[in-house]
Amino acid sequence: MATDWLVDELLFWALESSEGDTTYWMRIQSWVPSTPDASEDAGQRAVSILMGQELVVGKRAITHEVVEFALTPVGVREAGRRFEAVRSRRERLAYAENAILTWVFETVLPSRPVELIDFIGSPAGYFYASKLTAEEVTEAATSLVELKMLTTTGGPLTGVWLAPEGRACVMSGQPVREYMRPHGTHLIQNIHSGGVGAQGLDVHQHSGDQGTGAS
Numbered sequence: 001m002a003t004d005w006l007v008d009e010l011l012f013w014a015l016e017s018s019e020g021d022t023t024y025w026m027r028i029q030s031w032v033p034s035t036p037d038a039s040e041d042a043g044q045r046a047v048s049i050l051m052g053q054e055l056v057v058g059k060r061a062i063t064h065e066v067v068e069f070a071l072t073p074v075g076v077r078e079a080g081r082r083f084e085a086v087r088s089r090r091e092r093l094a095y096a097e098n099a100i101l102t103w104v105f106e107t108v109l110p111s112r113p114v115e116l117i118d119f120i121g122s123p124a125g126y127f128y129a130s131k132l133t134a135e136e137v138t139e140a141a142t143s144l145v146e147l148k149m150l151t152t153t154g155g156p157l158t159g160v161w162l163a164p165e166g167r168a169c170v171m172s173g174q175p176v177r178e179y180m181r182p183h184g185t186h187l188i189q190n191i192h193s194g195g196v197g198a199q200g201l202d203v204h205q206h207s208g209d210q211g212t213g214a215s
Contacts, residue, residue, distance in 0.1 A: 005126035006033055008082060010046040011055060012129055014071055015079040022076060025059070025068045050075070082128045095127045096140035097176045101149060104162050105170045113152075113159030116141055120157075147180060 013031050018024035028043045039045075047066045050056040055075030058066040071079070085091045100116070103124045108114045116137060119125050125132050138157060144150040149166030153159040162170075169179040 004046075004049065005123065005129045005131075006035075006042055007046045007049050008126075008129035009034060010043070011050060011075070011079045012083060014056065014069070015076065015083070018071055020071070020076045020080075022071050022073055025070045027068055028066055053078075055079070086128050086130045092127055092130075092132065092136055093140055093143075094175070094177065096132050096136050097144055099124045099127075099132075100137065100140055101144060101162075101166055101170060101176060104150065104160055105167065108160075108162055113161045115159050116157045144176070147176070149176070 010031055014026060017026055017030075028047055031043055033042050044065055047056065047058060047069050051058050051066070051069070054072060055078055056069045056071055058069040061067045100119060103119050103122065104114055107118075120132065120134060120137055125137070134157060141150065141152070141157075141160065144166065145152055145160075147165070149163050149169055150160045151163050152161075169176060172179055
């Protein structure tokens with residue numbers, strides 16, 4: 001799942017500014033996005049998304065714009081979780097695999113491949129407000145090629161096409177590693193008694209999905 005890096009940036013700023021205090025109110029005008037290209041309403045859009053997720057509560061002016069906001073207890077926990085995820089190499093690479101595959105699916109044209117160098121500068125190239133590095137993108141793309149989900153024109157950060165397995169993964173709606181997890185089978189016996197002893201036993205064995213707990 002792609003993340004909205006400006007929303008995450010505001011959430012991290014709120015956690016740092018309030019130190020996790022849900023009674024501490026912050027003015028939205030005090031937050032300055034890290035990119036100068038952010039639109040004038042970036043703060044309003046970001047805080048509105050966080051309010052919709054019930055991670056913050058806000059106070060609105062007569063113009064209906066949010067002027068102040070505070071973290072909710074859920075927001076404090078979620079901000080902490082995302083902050084730890086950003087520091088996890090495993091979670092960063094897992095996100096990179098899924099984000100690259102989805103980005104290629106949505107970007108590639110039948111006539112030509114897409115360049116992975118363009119992924120790094122795209123919104124999908126951010127994991128909870130943290131920009132993925134070229135090394136992380138290269139490692140994740142290499143894994144996708146090894147899993148036969150992508151085909152490549154050459155070395156790191158070069159052109160890639162979506163392979164049939166990659167398309168099937170995207171269309172399934174499952175994360176890469178969950179999609180690749182093998183489905184076990186188990187045998188179910190239906191025994192219908194009839195007769196004496198072993199005579200008259202009607203035994204049917206059939207295989208069925210064992211399930212993976214995927215959601």
